[in-house]
Amino acid sequence: MNRIFTATMAARLILLLVSFGLMAAIVFAVPRMRAEWPVFFISFLTPVAAALFPQWLFQGLERMGYITIRELGARVIGLMAIFVLVRTEKDYLWAAAVMSGSNALAALVELAYAPSQTGVRFTRISIRDLRQTFVEGWHVFLSTAAITVYTRSNTFILGLIASDAAVGAFAAAQRPIEAAKSMVFPLSTAI
16 A cells, blocks of 8 residues: 555656646746746646645545545635635736645645555655556546546636637636635535
8 A cells, every 4th residue: 555655656757747847848938827827836836736636545445534624724724814815917927826825724734644644654656656646546546637628727828819808807706616615515525
């Protein structure tokens, strides 16, 4: 179990580094995005959180109760921080930092608690272990990636073809929906 845990986390970190490189290349290649590079780099805490969060481990061991309360708590704190820190449109970097940061905080807390709650520990793995993880997990990765692209790319695509005002209106309308979903997600996942 330690080897599977370590190899899976290592594979997730490798994919995270590749995606960071792709994101940085796209951001700096597109002039419109380059002008707002800080928001993209701050918001990249969300994929960092997704890579670090060991939800798959707790699901596999059927111990979702351990993470549900802490994840929900981090999201509530993040939502409250939005109301406290974001007052004007100039606070958009704070909004990105709080939204992404609350996810990263939840991921780090769960990663820190994983050894005491599941007994797993990071251990030395071989390149063969890592390669086997990629080979065995490619279909899960592709299906998850496809779902993410399908459900999360609307704002990005709209930004390529529409004005900043239209993208802002769409994104603003999506935020309450996403906030509500994120509050329910830990409970629905646990159930």
